[in-house]
Amino acid sequence: MGKFELPGCLALQPAVGKFDARRARRSPSLPTKQSSRSKHAPLEWRIAHVSIGGTNNILVMDPLPKFPLFPNPVDEGVIEKSKVTCDFCNQSRGYMYSTNVYRDSTESVICPWCIADGTGEKHRIQFNDSQVSAGEQYGTEELGIAVWRTPGISALQANYWLACCGRACIYRGAAGESELKGKWKEAASFLVEDLAVSAEESDSFISDMSRDGSPRAYVFQCQNCKKLLAFSDCD
Ligand SMILES: [Zn+2]
Numbered sequence: 001m002g003k004f005e006l007p008g009c010l011a012l013q014p015a016v017g018k019f020d021a022r023r024a025r026r027s028p029s030l031p032t033k034q035s036s037r038s039k040h041a042p043l044e045w046r047i048a049h050v051s052i053g054g055t056n057n058i059l060v061m062d063p064l065p066k067f068p069l070f071p072n073p074v075d076e077g078v079i080e081k082s083k084v085t086c087d088f089c090n091q092s093r094g095y096m097y098s099t100n101v102y103r104d105s106t107e108s109v110i111c112p113w114c115i116a117d118g119t120g121e122k123h124r125i126q127f128n129d130s131q132v133s134a135g136e137q138y139g140t141e142e143l144g145i146a147v148w149r150t151p152g153i154s155a156l157q158a159n160y161w162l163a164c165c166g167r168a169c170i171y172r173g174a175a176g177e178s179e180l181k182g183k184w185k186e187a188a189s190f191l192v193e194d195l196a197v198s199a200e201e202s203d204s205f206i207s208d209m210s211r212d213g214s215p216r217a218y219v220f221q222c223q224n225c226k227k228l229l230a231f232s233d234c235d
Pocket residue numbers: 086087088089090091110111112113114
């Protein structure tokens with residue numbers, strides 16, 4: 001780790017506790033700023049880096065389903081080309097979900113179509129955290145989409161889904177120094193302010209960020225005011 005302690009990592013505790021999908025489903029009451037990150041997460045975080053095979057000679061038959069809150073899951077590496085057959089629809093359609101889930105049973109592979117159409121939800125596979133950090137509440141229906149019908153972001157710890165203007169934000173992607181000093185500079189300001197990083201430390205705080213490493217930031221955009229927001233974590 002860097003020369004100083006990262007506020008984002010101090011605030012984030014490893015998720016512990018038993019998976020409780022019914023509780024998560026029934027209780028979309030969302031904590032306010034900071035509290036979700038400083039308290040325990042309700043679900044056990046299982047990293048299911050499933051083996052989805054090689055990418056050679058794949059004939060992609062079906063266009064990918066659209067995820068309104070996560071428009072670019074292939075670019076973000078959470079959906080990958082694969083010849084593997086989905087455990088839920090028993091089809092091999094050219095892509096497979098390849099990152100983290102919250103669940104209480106053994107690992108299985110799920111395709112993007114089964115995430116989008118709610119098959120994963122029926123099997124209580126949760127892709128993002130039901131708690132929201134950094135802000136406002138948003139509607140139960142949109143929370144349900146973020147949690148149950150949207151691919152998980154590639155967070156190192158919990159997959160929070162940020163909110164602004166009473167809506168779930170759109171996830172733009174993981175970010176490191178170059179993104180946070182370039183196209184997503186506004187998100188860096190949000191992060192520094194949200195975590196109360198001092199002016200002296202802010203430059204090295206951002207410089208330590210790595211899109212593929214740790215610590216890492218996750219950038220979201222408000223559907224309404226278009227503001228960029230972010231949270232960060234580390235392994
Ligand atoms: Zn499927």
